[in-house]
Amino acid sequence: xxxxxxxxxxxxxxxxxxxxxxxxxxxxxxxxxxxxxxxxxxxxxxxxxxxxxxxxxxxxxxxxxxxxxxxxxxxxxxxxxxxxxxxxxxxxxxxxxxxxxxxxxxxxxxxxxxxxxxxxxxxxxxxxxxxxxxxxxxxxxxxx
Numbered sequence: 001x002x003x004x005x006x007x008x009x010x011x012x013x014x015x016x017x018x019x020x021x022x023x024x025x026x027x028x029x030x031x032x033x034x035x036x037x038x039x040x041x042x043x044x045x046x047x048x049x050x051x052x053x054x055x056x057x058x059x060x061x062x063x064x065x066x067x068x069x070x071x072x073x074x075x076x077x078x079x080x081x082x083x084x085x086x087x088x089x090x091x092x093x094x095x096x097x098x099x100x101x102x103x104x105x106x107x108x109x110x111x112x113x114x115x116x117x118x119x120x121x122x123x124x125x126x127x128x129x130x131x132x133x134x135x136x137x138x139x140x141x142x143x144x
Contacts, residue, residue, distance in 0.1 A: 057097070063078060111124065
């Protein structure tokens with residue numbers, strides 16, 4: 001009889017242990033799945049944010065570059081495009097990039113606000129352009 005009771009208890013303990021183990025394993029697996037899902041969502045948000053920033057930074061650089069190549073009659077349209085790109089860039093940030101872009105835009109406004117373009121305007125703009133490009137690359141994780 002003792003042997004039978006011992007066998008029954010051993011069987012019950014084995015079943016209960018297996019059930020509790022499976023239950024705990026399920027909880028651990030569920031927590032791991034939730035953590036992986038949260039990490040995936042965060043990675044996707046980061047990727048989306050990076051893509052938006054890249055697009056805004058590119059629009060700003062394109063407008064700044066185009067400003068030097070357009071005829072006087074078309075300059076107002078490009079200046080508006082540059083202002084729009086700057087506004088969007090300020091919204092997507094980060095602050096370091098927005099600040100550098102404002103400095104670059106001020107430099108462009110100075111150069112193109114002159115009666116005639118100064119002979120050394122490109123050399124005068126290099127530092128502010130470089131500051132913007134460095135800040136943008138850093139924000140995009142393209143440090144050089």
